Amino acid sequence: MATLELSQFYGLMHATIPVRRVLTEEILASRVPAPGGVARLRETLEALEAIPEEPAGRRLTLEEARPIHVDLGYEIEELKKDLVYLDRGEDALLEDLAGRHAGFREDVQAVAATLGGTVFQTLVTDRDGTVNNYCGRYASSVQSVYNAVFLTRFARARARRSVILTSAPLDNIGLADMTVSPPGAFICTGSKGREYLDPKGHRRQHPIDAAQQAKLDLLNRELDELLAQPGYNVFTLIGSGLQRKFGQTTIARQDIGGSVPEERSERFGEEVRQLVRSVDPDDTFFRIEDTGLDLEILLTVEDADGGAARDFDKGDGVRFLNADLQLRMDQGPCLICGDTASDVSMLQASLDLAPETKAVFVTGKDELRQRVRDLLPGAVFVDEPDALVAALNGTSRC
Numbered sequence: 001m002a003t004l005e006l007s008q009f010y011g012l013m014h015a016t017i018p019v020r021r022v023l024t025e026e027i028l029a030s031r032v033p034a035p036g037g038v039a040r041l042r043e044t045l046e047a048l049e050a051i052p053e054e055p056a057g058r059r060l061t062l063e064e065a066r067p068i069h070v071d072l073g074y075e076i077e078e079l080k081k082d083l084v085y086l087d088r089g090e091d092a093l094l095e096d097l098a099g100r101h102a103g104f105r106e107d108v109q110a111v112a113a114t115l116g117g118t119v120f121q122t123l124v125t126d127r128d129g130t131v132n133n134y135c136g137r138y139a140s141s142v143q144s145v146y147n148a149v150f151l152t153r154f155a156r157a158r159a160r161r162s163v164i165l166t167s168a169p170l171d172n173i174g175l176a177d178m179t180v181s182p183p184g185a186f187i188c189t190g191s192k193g194r195e196y197l198d199p200k201g202h203r204r205q206h207p208i209d210a211a212q213q214a215k216l217d218l219l220n221r222e223l224d225e226l227l228a229q230p231g232y233n234v235f236t237l238i239g240s241g242l243q244r245k246f247g248q249t250t251i252a253r254q255d256i257g258g259s260v261p262e263e264r265s266e267r268f269g270e271e272v273r274q275l276v277r278s279v280d281p282d283d284t285f286f287r288i289e290d291t292g293l294d295l296e297i298l299l300t301v302e303d304a305d306g307g308a309a310r311d312f313d314k315g316d317g318v319r320f321l322n323a324d325l326q327l328r329m330d331q332g333p334c335l336i337c338g339d340t341a342s343d344v345s346m347l348q349a350s351l352d353l354a355p356e357t358k359a360v361f362v363t364g365k366d367e368l369r370q371r372v373r374d375l376l377p378g379a380v381f382v383d384e385p386d387a388l389v390a391a392l393n394g395t396s397r398c
């Protein structure tokens, strides 16, 4: 068969979003899912599995028929799990998940034991790697049906308010677009909690200094010009792509599969650094972080105590949301879920507000586990997002 273009692949994945939203609503309402939606997901899975597989990954094409190899593990496996769930039900899915992850049932038990029958004042959770499996590309990291159903049940039964706090963009290929759970079940926030959609769907954001915003706008315009040059489009399509967030812009220079020749990737990285220097010659406004895959251009913030400029972190996000959304986190136990060091600041912020905070971290890394335990000795750890999500679903019926 003719190979698929990368943009056509994104089209296929985006077409599953409305289908999955309807299926999720149907299951939550205890209706039998309409067969048409399930058939659409099956066709999508078949289309993805028909993409030629080579040692470097599935082969798609870019402009001018240049090949690009991508790992479609997330997209394919989440569709398979959805089909197990939709065709054969929840017990069959849990069986499937237990077969995929060693220690799955023990992890589910451990979370259930820790959460007990608590009804939480607020759930604040990271998304990717925590309550959603990792995907190499944000733009195709569509939430699966089983995931949306499980999380929504917990949000409705066990928490007064539930917030998804991510560093990803909020919309324009952001969290709100990839989310399949029903409107209002979760407050979707982006950019480490600096922007969110309120329960009526209105955008709200952390105040930002006008001079800083003007600099960021200028930087974004210059970056758009660079990316419009021939041959640069690839950086918007691989990995994290171009993500314009509140107070931060991310541009991919590589993806996990190493789709871009390393020399080309390095050269592009240098071009972006030069561009930032031209906009901000004295390093007053921005700091660049190079993850090896992404270049993150961050606006620095003044410390609340008037201290040195630093980056806005997810703990700042929790404090902002607690005030702006009137979460009243101080008035009851809260639950914090994360999977990386950047999520620890959410736990600290929650503990400052609500000493009864509980935490689940999805990590096998001893160092991170220790950091979390130092803050909260009773924190519980699991190895996979699926275990946390299944446990949340299980406890929503207590």
Ligand SMILES: [Mg+2]
Pocket: 126, 127, 128, 129, 130, 338, 339, 340
């Ligand atoms: Mg994460």
